[in-house]
Amino acid sequence: MRRVSDIADLEKAREEILRGRDPDAPMVAVCCGTGCVACGGVKVVDAFREELESRGLSSKVTLLATGCHGFCERGPLVVVRPAGILYQQTKPSDVAEIIETSIEGDGIVERLLYVDLSTGERIQREEDVPFYRHQKRLVLDRNGIIDPTSIDDYVATGGYASLAKALGSMTPDGVVGEVKKSGLRGRGGAGFPTGLKWELCRKSPGETRYLICNADEGDPGAYMDRSILEGNPHSVLEGMLIGGYALGAREGFIYVREEYPLAVSHFSKALTAAEEAGLLGEDILGTDFSFSVTISRGAGAFVCGEETALMASIEGREGRPRPRPPYPAESGLWGCPTNINNVETWANVPRIVEKGGKWYASLGTDQSKGTKIFSLVGKVVNTGLIEVPMGMSLRDIVFKIGGGVPGGKAFKAVQSGGPSGGCIPESLIDLPVDFEALAEAGAIMGSGGLIVMDEDTCMVDVARYFVNFLQEESCGKCTPCREGIKRMGEILTDIVEARGKAGDIERLEQLAYVIREASLCGLGKTAPNPVLTTIRYFRDEYESHVLHKRCPAKVCKAMIVYRVVADRCTGCQRCVKACPVDAISGPRSQPHNVDLEKCIKCGACYEVCKFDAIAGDAIYIE
C-alpha cells in the first residue's frame, strides 16, 4: 500500500486497492494457521500455486494463505469463493481436482465436504456447517478472508477506518466514552470494565503513559490470542493505536509468548507495513498523534501473564507479581501510568469505534457485552476456536456448535477458564456463559478455555491434574500459593492413589479457603477453583474414593482390580501374551487367573480381551 497522507486519503487509498480487484473473481482461501500448518497447510497452498500456474489461472484466481478459521481439527481447510464451499482435511493431491471441479467448473468434490455426523448429510457451504452456523464473529470475522501479512487486504475490508474516524472526528475523551458505553470488559481473565480502566489511566497524572498488549496466553489449550495475532494482526494494532490516542500514550508494548513465532512474525510485518503506510510512527495520518510499538518476547512462565509480573519482565526484572495497589493505571511500566489489555480486548476496540458503543452493548447479556472467543476442546465432536455472543448457553456451545459428546458417551462436565477455572456439571448445562453466571457457578471465564468431559472422566483426577499444573506454575513468592497448592496436590494424590483418609475433603476445603483469601496474585486466588468446584458438584465421587476406595469413573488405577470372570473366559490366551509382567496364567481353553501380586494394573489384558465385545467383559473391573 502507498503512504497515506491524511485522514481523507485513507479512503482514497482503499478505493485504489479495490479498483485493482475484481470482487467476483474466484478465490481460494487456504488456512495457514498454526493448526493447519501442522497438518500440511503450507503444502496445500504450494500445490495450489503450482497447479494454478500450470493451468494459466494465476492471474484470474486469487490464492490466499489465511489465518486460523477455528476448525483446526479438520485442517487443512480450503474455502472456494464466491460460492463459499468448504473443503476439509485436504491434501496436495486433492488440489487439481478442486481446481478442475469447483473453479474451472461449478461442481463439488463431494468426498472433501464436511459430513454432519448426526444427520449423515454432506454440507457444501462453510456458513452452513453447524460449527460455524451458530457463531457470531466480530473479532475473528476476517480471519478466513484476508492474508494476514497484507495491509492491503486489511484496509480493503475497512481496516484502519476506525482509527481515521477516531483521529478525525472524536476527542480522546469521546473515544473513552464510547468504550465505556460499549460495556466491553477485559478478555484476559478478570473481566474488568475496559472503559473504566482507560479512564483511570487517562486521569492519572504523569507526562509519559504506556500501553501494553498482553499476548502471553499461558493457559494450556487456549489459542485465541495466537489466532487473532496470526490471522488479523492489524486489528490488534489498530486497537492499540486508538487506545494510544484516547489515553495520550505514545508508546506501546506487546508481550508475546516465546512459543508463538508465527504470531510474532505476522505482527512485526504488520508494524512495518503500517509504518510505511503512515499509520504508525510520527504524525499518524497527518495529525500530531504519534505512536510506536515494541515487541517484547515472553519469559515462558504462566505467571508472566499476570500484569505486574509481565511489567517486571518487560523492564528486565524477575517475572514475579507484586502487590497492587499501585495499579498499573497509576504506576506501571517504569513507574508511569500504564494501561494493559489482552489481545482480544484490543481487537474489539476498532469495532466499537466503527459501529458505536451503543451497538456493541446491544450484543450479549446485561453485564457481559459483545462476543467471546472460546477454545472448545476435550470430549466433543467438533473441537476448535469459536466466537459466540456472551450469554449463549453451555448446551448450545457443546451440542449445537460442538456436536455433542463422541462415541455415544454421556456428557459429564465442562471445565471453564483454564487451569484455575472450575468444573460445571451437567445440571447447569443451560447456564448462559457470561462473567456473572460462570462466577456464580464457581468457575471463571478466564481466557476462554472450555474443556468438555464425558462419563469416563474422574473428577478427583481432574482436580489433581490442574492442581499439579498450578503447583508447577506458582512463582513461589507467597506462602499460601507456594506451600498450600503443594499440600492440596499431596492430598489429592493420596486420594487418587487409594490412600485417602477421613477428613481429607475438609482439609482440602480449608486449604482452598486460605489460598483463595490470602494469596498475593490472581494465580493463587483462583487456584482453588478446580478443587472447590469438583467438591461442590461431585462430592460423592470424592467420598467414594476416600471412604470406599472406589473410583466411579474407573480412572484411578490404584483402585481397579483386574480379574478374570471365569464363566466368560474362553481361555484364548490373548491376555497372557499381552500382560507385560506375566501376571496372567492358565491352560489354553480354561479360565485364566490374574496374579494380583504381580499385576501392575496397566490394563493391557482388558484392552485385548475379545470377549468383552461379545459377552460383556471377560476381564472384570471392580
Added chain:
Amino acid sequence: MITFKMDRRKLKVDEEVSILEAARDAGVYIPTLCHHPALEPTGACRLCIVELERNGRKSHVASCVTPVEEGIVVRTDTPAVRDIRRTLLDLLIARCPDVGILRKLAEPLGIKESAFSPENEICFLCGICVRACREIVGVEAIGFAQRGIESRVLPPFERPSSRCIGCGTCTTVCPARTFDLAKVDAVVALHGEGEDNRVRRCIVCEEHYS
C-alpha cells in the same frame, strides 16, 4: 491526614502509611515475617493478613502492602483472620520444622506440630536478605532462582557471585537465623548447599564472612 477504624478504635494517620505501620504505631499486634522496617514491603509471607472493609465490602488483605484509606474499617483479629494465619503457619512449620521464629509465632495460635508431613528447609523465602542486599547494600548479589515450591535464594545463575562484597548483611537480617555469624558453614543455610555457594571472606573488613 486519614481517619479510619481499627478494631473499634478510631485512628488518625498520615497518608501513604500502610495498615501495618498504623497498627504498630497504635500498639496493635499483627504478626509479620517478611516485613522489615528498613526495606520495601513485598507482601510475600501473608501472615499480616487482616480483614478490610471498604464501602461495605469485606476482603482479606496483607496489611504491610495495603495503604490506609479514608473511612475504611480494619479488623486485625477476627476468627477468620486467626484461622488463615494458623493455616499459613502450619504450612510454614511443615516446611521449616526447626526454625525458631516460626515456633514463636505459632505458639499464641496454639500450633504445636504441623498437620502436614515435615520437610527440612531453613529458608522460608521471606526475601528479606534479597531486598537488603539490593536496597541497603546496593549490589544485588542474590535473588530468587527457580519457581514455585523449588524457589531458592541464590546468587545469579547459581554461581558464586562476583558482585557479593561479603558484607554479611544478608545473614544478619535473616529472620530464620539459626546460626552464628562466626561459624562460616552456617551461612550455607542462606545461599544453599554446595561448594559454589560457600561464603567468603569479606573484602571490606576482611573479618566477617557472608
